[in-house]
Amino acid sequence: MRKGMFALAAVGLLATSSMAACGDDSGGDSGTDGGSSVGKVGVILPDTASSQRWSTDDPKYLKAAFDAAGVPVDIQNAQGDKSQFQTIAEGMISSGVKVLMIVNLDSGTGKAVLDKARAAGIATIDYDRLTLGGNADYYVSFDNVAVGKLQGEGLVKCLTEMKAVKPVVARLNGSPTDNNATLFKEGYDSVLNPKFESGEFVKGPDQSVPDWDNAQGGTIFEQMLTENPKIKGVLAANDGLGNAVISVLKKQKLNGKVPVTGQDATVQGLQNILVGDQCMTVYKAIKQEADAAAELAIGLAKGTRKDTGQTVTDPETKKEIPAVLLTPDPIFKDSVKDVVADGFVTKDQLCAGDFAKLCADNGIS
Numbered sequence: 001m002r003k004g005m006f007a008l009a010a011v012g013l014l015a016t017s018s019m020a021a022c023g024d025d026s027g028g029d030s031g032t033d034g035g036s037s038v039g040k041v042g043v044i045l046p047d048t049a050s051s052q053r054w055s056t057d058d059p060k061y062l063k064a065a066f067d068a069a070g071v072p073v074d075i076q077n078a079q080g081d082k083s084q085f086q087t088i089a090e091g092m093i094s095s096g097v098k099v100l101m102i103v104n105l106d107s108g109t110g111k112a113v114l115d116k117a118r119a120a121g122i123a124t125i126d127y128d129r130l131t132l133g134g135n136a137d138y139y140v141s142f143d144n145v146a147v148g149k150l151q152g153e154g155l156v157k158c159l160t161e162m163k164a165v166k167p168v169v170a171r172l173n174g175s176p177t178d179n180n181a182t183l184f185k186e187g188y189d190s191v192l193n194p195k196f197e198s199g200e201f202v203k204g205p206d207q208s209v210p211d212w213d214n215a216q217g218g219t220i221f222e223q224m225l226t227e228n229p230k231i232k233g234v235l236a237a238n239d240g241l242g243n244a245v246i247s248v249l250k251k252q253k254l255n256g257k258v259p260v261t262g263q264d265a266t267v268q269g270l271q272n273i274l275v276g277d278q279c280m281t282v283y284k285a286i287k288q289e290a291d292a293a294a295e296l297a298i299g300l301a302k303g304t305r306k307d308t309g310q311t312v313t314d315p316e317t318k319k320e321i322p323a324v325l326l327t328p329d330p331i332f333k334d335s336v337k338d339v340v341a342d343g344f345v346t347k348d349q350l351c352a353g354d355f356a357k358l359c360a361d362n363g364i365s
Contacts, residue, residue, distance in 0.1 A: 037302075038071055039301040040074065040096065042097035043127070044103065071298050074095075076088045076092075080211060093120050098300065100124050101293060104129050105177070114131055114134040126138070126139040129180050130314065144183035146328055151184065151188045151235060151261045151263065169196075170228070171235045173185050174241070175208065214240040217241040217244040218248055221248050235261050236260050242269060245260050246278060256277050262282070271350065274355060275355075283328065287344070336362055337362060
């Protein structure tokens, strides 16, 4: 796997066009100045607790993209606080940003912010999470149903390799207020439900974790395991929840014996895979996501619109939202090295201390 191989699901580059699909009730007056001036872009990220990406990866890649284009950007993080999210948005709107890019905490809060931006003539982008009913100008994310399918297929692969017989499978889902969590679950349930229906797997506990809170995830899984100690596989929706599950399994000396999935290819998740405590993760090339979103925002800031060649349907409004959907990749122990090769994590980060030998044994250089 070579650097940059994680490509857009859409064919070809984004092409500049007038794009009538964006010209109805969203985006205000942006795009009318013919590129004669460059506006400022505001970006609101959700938190720093649910995944390392929001504190390190996305801010770094987004800032680099905007700086390279000479477009001013204000990147702030709501730290999981809905009131703070709205306060940040109001400040950005009143400051005169031309484009507002958000990762919503929930669709209700996100829609209120997008509505205010639209009323002020500000173009909008849903980044990573679709705001239901929000009617943003663009949506940039990964194919999140595909992410879930990879998780489901990964868990099946690991259970099969362990020769598990009628394993009880628990599902620890993401936040019920995050549309991505709904899509992930749609994906992995499409893989697991036929296994349950055939009797090959046994349906175990199935619960969502509010706000993707890892501590709550650990508590919920501990209760699951107490009530059903025969759990033999866990579909955990991301690496943070996966690590919470592994921490509980360690207390019972079950780590490495019960396969656990993840997502985000975090350093911690990859280390858990190398040591054998986590079955797999899903790698989403965040730089590509940030670059794609920045490209659209930069165009809007300069008064132009780009045709993405893709749309997603808002399940509430049934409106087609112009979209960029990226392709995720499954990562198992033998492909952890590919995440390093792609530049997402460094060898120094991953292979510190006791992990040095494991890295060497698994071809990470």
